[in-house]
Amino acid sequence: MGINVLCAGDVVGNPGRKAIAHELPKIVKERNIECAIVNAENISSGSGITPTLFEKLLKSGVNLVTLGDHIYRRREIIATLETAPQIVKPANLPPTAPGREFAIHETDNGTQIAVFSLLGRLYMKPQGDCPFKAADRVLAKIPSEVKIIVCDMHAEATSEKVAMGWHLDGRVSILYGTHTHIPTADERVLPGGTGYITDLGMTGPYDGVLGRDKARVLQSMVHAIPARFDVATDDVNICGIIASVDPNSGRCEHIERIKLPHHVS
Ligand SMILES: [Fe+2]
Numbered sequence: 221m222g223i224n225v226l227c228a229g230d231v232v233g234n235p236g237r238k239a240i241a242h243e244l245p246k247i248v249k250e251r252n253i254e255c256a257i258v259n260a261e262n263i264s265s266g267s268g269i270t271p272t273l274f275e276k277l278l279k280s281g282v283n284l285v286t287l288g289d290h291i292y293r294r295r296e297i298i299a300t301l302e303t304a305p306q307i308v309k310p311a312n313l314p315p316t317a318p319g320r321e322f323a324i325h326e327t328d329n330g331t332q333i334a335v336f337s338l339l340g341r342l343y344m345k346p347q348g349d350c351p352f353k354a355a356d357r358v359l360a361k362i363p364s365e366v367k368i369i370v371c372d373m374h375a376e377a378t379s380e381k382v383a384m385g386w387h388l389d390g391r392v393s394i395l396y397g398t399h400t401h402i403p404t405a406d407e408r409v410l411p412g413g414t415g416y417i418t419d420l421g422m423t424g425p426y427d428g429v430l431g432r433d434k435a436r437v438l439q440s441m442v443h444a445i446p447a448r449f450d451v452a453t454d455d456v457n458i459c460g461i462i463a464s465v466d467p468n469s470g471r472c473e474h475i476e477r478i479k480l481p482h483h484v485s
């Protein structure tokens with residue numbers, strides 16, 4: 221039987237965190253999820269993550285956490301990145317950047333699942349070196365007994381994410397994109413056995429602009445008046461995928477896109 225892995229896109233602010241806290245335990249039970257991975261680069265008021273918020277994610281049932289270009293926006297997370305075994309930095313950041321390049325979650329019956337993440341270079345701030353070479357380097361370091369490997373490609377350009385899918389097809393079990401906060405409809409299992417989707421979308425409020433209050437964004441975009449981009453509040457959804465992976469071969473057997481509403485009470 222396959223191992224069910226849930227991957228959810230960028231958790232935005234308190235609405236995203238609450239959606240995970242309320243809905244994830246139910247999904248884990250209903251769908252027999254053995255590993256839940258979230259990208260949490262936007263959980264602290266829309267930008268960055270704090271140790272407290274990281275702990276809250278773990279308490280909600282999250283097993284592994286990836287980040288992105290906002291990784292160090294809240295500097296207090298640095299000590300956590302250096303010590304906690306469940307959180308990773310993008311692997312193509314400089315070697316001196318705090319954090320581990322991959323993390324491993326072990327399920328109750330001993331199956332190991334590794335995760336690593338990469339930053340894209342197209343239309344992004346130039347923070348990382350070549351994500352393709354970084355992926356090769358990390359894969360060489362992950363112990364060979366770990367058969368299930370998940371990669372979060374945090375990038376703006378669809379082309380760069382599709383290219384990474386082909387680069388890693390057959391070498392990772394699941395490869396998904398994050399960062400744009402908009403889900404794509406191209407989920408599929410590539411010929412080599414990698415479950416692929418260009419972007420998971422975000423876990424947060426869709427009644428806004430990429431999770432931010434739409435009135436504030438419009439003030440800035442329409443009238444050119446600077447505004448603080450507060451996190452939006454309504455139409456909160458957990459967006460991502462549930463993938464089933466063969467624990468012996470590491471091949472993805474099935475990938476399903478999910479959009480789960482969270483009704484704010
Ligand atoms: Fe994001």
Ligand SMILES: [Fe+2]
Nearest residue numbers: 288289290399
């Ligand atoms: Fe990002």
